[in-house]
Amino acid sequence: MTNFAWKNVSYGLAASLAAGLALVLAHFLAAAAQATDYNAGSIHITQPWARATPKGASTGAAYMTITNNGNTPDRISCVSSDASAECQIHIMTMENGVMKMRPVEDGLEIKPGETVTFKPSNLHLMLVKLEHPLNQGGTVKATLKFEKAGIIDVEYPIAAIGASAPGPTAKSGGAMNEGHGGMMHMDKH
Secondary structure, three states: OOHHHHHHHHHHHHHHHHHHHHHHHHHHHHHHOOOOOEEEOOEEEEEEEEEOOOOOOOEEEEEEEEEEOOOOOEEEEEEEEOOEEEEEEEEEEEEOOEEEEEEOOOOEEEOOOOEEEEOOOOOEEEEEEEOOOOOOOOEEEEEEEEOOOEEEEEEEEEEOOOEOOOOOOOOEOOOOOOOOOOEEEEOOO
16 A cells, blocks of 8 residues: 555544544533432432523523422422522413413422423423523522422533423424414413
C-alpha cells in the first residue's frame, strides 16, 4: 500500500474510534444525568424532571411520580424553588374543548397506596415568576412539603423545550402540541 493509502486508513480508523468514544461518553453522561429517587417517610418520588424554557419565559413546569407507601393519606405542597419566586401545584383539565389550568388549593392529597404522576397536560409543579431560564441539561431544585412525611428537596433534571418525557431521547412537541387539541385557559382560583 502506498503511504497515501495508509494515511486514509489511519484517518478512517481514528474517526471511527473518535465516534465510538463519543457515543460511549454520551451514554455515560445520559446515565449520570438520570434523575435520583427520593424518599421521605412513606413517600417515594421517582423520575423528577423539568422542561427547558425559552429566554424571557415567566413560568416553567416540573414533573415527577409520587407513591404513598404508608397507611395514611399525605398532602403535598410546593414550598419554593431555586429558579422562581413562587412554586405551586397545578392541574390541567379539558372542559368543553378548552384546556384549563388551575392551582391545586391547599396542596394535593395522596391516598395510602396511591401513585400520582405529574406529567405534561395534567398535574405539574408550576414555577411562577422565573428568575432565569431553565436550560436543557441543567437542573432546578424545588422544596416540597408533605404534611406527614415532612420537607424534601428534589432536583429536577431539565429536558428539552416541549419534551413529553424525561431523558435525552424524549420526544419534543410544543406546549400547544400535546394532543389536547383545544385552547388553553388559566383559571386563577
